[in-house]
Amino acid sequence: xxxxxxxxxxxxxxxxxxxxxxxxxxxxxxxxxxxxxxxxxxxxxxxxxxxxxxxxxxxxxxxxxxxxxxxxxxxxxxxxxxxxxxxxxxxxxxxxxxxxxxxxxxxxxxxxxxxxxxxxxxxxxxxxxxxxxxxxxxxxxxxxxxxxxxxxxxx
Numbered sequence: 001x002x003x004x005x006x007x008x009x010x011x012x013x014x015x016x017x018x019x020x021x022x023x024x025x026x027x028x029x030x031x032x033x034x035x036x037x038x039x040x041x042x043x044x045x046x047x048x049x050x051x052x053x054x055x056x057x058x059x060x061x062x063x064x065x066x067x068x069x070x071x072x073x074x075x076x077x078x079x080x081x082x083x084x085x086x087x088x089x090x091x092x093x094x095x096x097x098x099x100x101x102x103x104x105x106x107x108x109x110x111x112x113x114x115x116x117x118x119x120x121x122x123x124x125x126x127x128x129x130x131x132x133x134x135x136x137x138x139x140x141x142x143x144x145x146x147x148x149x150x151x152x153x154x155x
Contacts, residue, residue, distance in 0.1 A: 010103045012113040013096075014038035016057070018121040019089075022129045024148060027141035029065055029126060031087070037094035038114060042106030050093045052110040057091055058083050060118020065138050 019032040036053050043049045066081040074080040099106025119137055127133050132147035 010041065010100050010108045012039060012108050012110065014113055014117055016117040016121040018118075018125040020122065020125045020129065022126055022144065024130065027144035027148065029122070029139065029141075029144070031061065031089040031122070033090050033092065034118070034121065035092040035094070036114070036117075037096055038110060039096040039098060039108060040110060041098065041100040041103045041108035043095050043097055044105055044107050046095060049095055049110055053093050053114050054088070054091050056110070056112075056114030057118050058088050060115045061087055061122070063115070063137060064119035064122040065140070068138050068140070 015037050017035045019034070021030045021032060022028070023030075034057055036057060038049075038053055040049050062081075062083045066083065066087075068074065069080065100108055103109075123134055123137070123139060126139055126144065130144065130148060132144070132151050134143055134147050136143060
């Protein structure tokens with residue numbers, strides 16, 4: 001009546017855990033599994049919701065481990081690395097259904113809030129596996145090795 005609404009009436013929530021292995025000599029990361037629990041409100045199409053979660057995680061893997069724009073150096077998909085099916089580990093999806101009265105039929109969206117926790121989950125798992133904190137993404141092998149060398153030099 002007053003031209004006002006609730007533009008952010010439906011908030012999404014989620015958490016992810018990454019299981020991985022790190023080669024301490026090479027600094028390479030092998031993703032083993034990602035577990036993702038997301039509040040979807042009411043899952044109108046559970047298979048589609050799981051697919052949205054898997055797609056967001058694939059994007060987050062790129063952000064965490066490989067996607068880096070370097071002006072003049074990564075101006076095509078040959079040089080700018082993005083995840084392929086071989087980079088995405090098995091994903092366990094947990095759909096948490098708490099229907100939201102503000103969402104259509106109780107549903108919530110599954111957009112960016114699926115992508116957002118992936119990189120922190122991976123970086124935290126790298127820290128747990130190596131004892132070093134990588135502070136710049138993507139966590140490339142050279143950055144992981146540099147963090148390991150810095151830690152060893154401080155001993």
